[in-house]
Amino acid sequence: MSGETGGKLKRQKAWRRGHVSEYLAAAFLLLKGYRIVAIRHRTRLGEIDIIARKGDLAVFVEVKARRGEQEALDAVSFSAQKRIRAASDLWLARQPDYAQLSQRYDIVAILPGRWPRHFQDAF
Numbered sequence: 001m002s003g004e005t006g007g008k009l010k011r012q013k014a015w016r017r018g019h020v021s022e023y024l025a026a027a028f029l030l031l032k033g034y035r036i037v038a039i040r041h042r043t044r045l046g047e048i049d050i051i052a053r054k055g056d057l058a059v060f061v062e063v064k065a066r067r068g069e070q071e072a073l074d075a076v077s078f079s080a081q082k083r084i085r086a087a088s089d090l091w092l093a094r095q096p097d098y099a100q101l102s103q104r105y106d107i108v109a110i111l112p113g114r115w116p117r118h119f120q121d122a123f
Contacts, residue, residue: 021065022049023110028116034059043090046083051091051106058103060088062122065110070118072109081105081123082098 026036026094034052041048043046050061060091064072092098107122 020108025063043087045086
């Protein structure tokens, strides 16, 4: 197998793992009483992994599949946080109840062999 083919397979595996992780995180949030509004919401400014609501609270969730909790938290860089905030501003501006909404930015860590870990107000 050439290096290019091996790299493509690694990217496909990572892409698949990311999608599965996002669905696991969404199911986990549903169990916690959140309503899932969108998964992989794309805007011209970036993508938000999960948008969830609980009453008048809009929660923008970044999902990270890592071996440990700290690795997952560290994987959300400052530039990623800026991108998520900018994309969330676009989403919020399109909501009819925008003025009533509070917002929060969370991280859900998907850890091997363990329940997902939900870090509220992570950034």
